[in-house]
Amino acid sequence: MSSSGLVQLGLIFRDEFGNVLASAIKCIFGLWTSDISxxxxxxxxxxxAMELSFPHIIAKSYRQLLIGLFQAKETPYSPLGYVLQDCFEWSHLLNRCSWSFTKRSGNYVAHALAKLDDFSSAEQEYFWIEDIPNAVSAVLALDVSLLQ
Known part of the structure; x- marks a missing residue:
């Protein structure tokens, strides 16, 4: 989170071979925990995933608490619980959605997207289909080499 309260979320969709299907960044204002982010x-x-017609996904996160809550289908009565409820509602619209823990090292590209300075000036969403911003290309290349 920036000092202005702008939070930048990054994500990447890949196929089973590590090829990029889509990537995105969302900038929003707020003050909350890293679990909520x-x-x-x-x-x-x-x-x-719904909008792009990806019927089967594996949603990965390095936050073990979240994955545990997703797998148990638990929504605590808290701000985090409200966000989890949104996740469950979206996931039910997909043919199949599973939840998987990944180490932070398995989440480098999404983390790099979330840290890009070029997109952190306004509350907005950015999308790339079968592509990523040039600034994270080297991170993707390293990440893909680790998959092989």
């Missing part, structure tokens, strides 16, 4: 990114990704 990660849950908001998951909700954003689930909504995009």
């Amino acid at each position: 990660e849950a908001l990114a998951m909700a954003f990704g689930l909504r995009l």
Whole structure:
């Protein structure tokens, strides 16, 4: 989160070979925990999966607490619970959605997207189909090499 309260969420969709299907950044204003930011990114990704007609997805996060709540289908009575409820509603619109924990090192590209300075000036959404911003190309290349 920036000092202005602008939070930038990054996500990437890949196929089973690591090829980029889509990537996106969402900038929103707010003050909340990193768990809520990660849950908001998951909700954003689930909504995009629906809009892009991706019927089967594996939603990955490095936040173990979130994955545990998703897998247990639990929504605590809290601000986090409200965001999780949105995630569940979006996930039910897909043919199949599963939840998977990944180490932070398995989430480099999404993290790099969330940290890009070029997009952090206004509350807005940015999308790339079968592409990513040039500024994270090197991160993607390293990440794909680790998959092989």
